[in-house]
Amino acid sequence: MTTAVTNPRHGGEEEGAARSASLRGGGRAAGGRTAVVARARQVVKAYGSGETRVVALDSVDVDIARGQFTAIMGPSGSGKSTLMHCLAGLDTVTSGEIFLDDTEITRLKDKKLTQLRRDRIGFIFQAFNLLPTLNAIENITLPMDIAGRKPDAEWLRRVVDTVGLSDRLKHRPNQLSGGQQQRVAVARALAARPEIIFGDEPTGNLDSRAGAEVLGFLRTSVDELGQTIVMVTHDPVAASYADRVLYLADGRIVDEMERPTADAVLDRMKDFDARGRTS
Ligand SMILES: Nc1ncnc2c1ncn2[C@@H]1O[C@H](COP(=O)(O)OP(=O)(O)OP(=O)(O)O)[C@@H](O)[C@H]1O
């Protein structure tokens, strides 16, 4: 793994103090919106039954703060994707509750859930999932077109600028590099101004340079556009772009780290590996 890319994110101590103060400041931020955008309470997700039963999530409690970039890490099979899918309403839970703001999504019927995902949640996947016959800007606005929503032109311009795609809007996916395609996917997720964006290893298919670009844009969208992002990753460098890292093991959140650096994340992972071998 190359870790040559350093993360220019971390601001001074003051910024961090302000951030934690705003997180401590009760449930509600200015404007009446909650400071916590997504919550899981005692979430259990089990697959199969009897001998083949697998508990992928084991009584998970988690709060995702608004305007923060959260990374989820942990060994393969620890439940990262399952947690993300449950938080995003892409998968049902066996028991427990998931909230998006004040909406308990674990109570919603299919139709309402589909609507909520479409209107309030953004996704970025490892495979870019762009439509090959549409050009970049058409791909970016497609979800809104499908939803019958008109993109806010000024916002769209800012998003396209932020991800550095202004001169590539008429290109189709096969005329773009992998990194550029993923930037289109990032812009597509940002365009509708969702309350939260989920990414499952969004840089997993990119080389370290293109990955760093995409991560930089995700970081910028949090800092400058106020976006909330939750990203599953295996990569300590990718995790170092986040404000907070949650560690999963065997379906439980076993640790977390604020203001991570790649080295600190790497050290923590070695720690877990060592403990895993001795227990
Ligand atoms: N559809 C399914 N049916 C049965 N078991 C499943 C299903 N999906 C996931 N699991 C199991 O649930 C556990 C958690 O899986 P999950 O995909 O969340 O792990 P992960 O942390 O994302 O792993 P990776 O890093 O390999 O992507 C694993 O033991 C997996 O085998």
Ligand SMILES: [Mg+2]
């Ligand atoms: Mg996974």
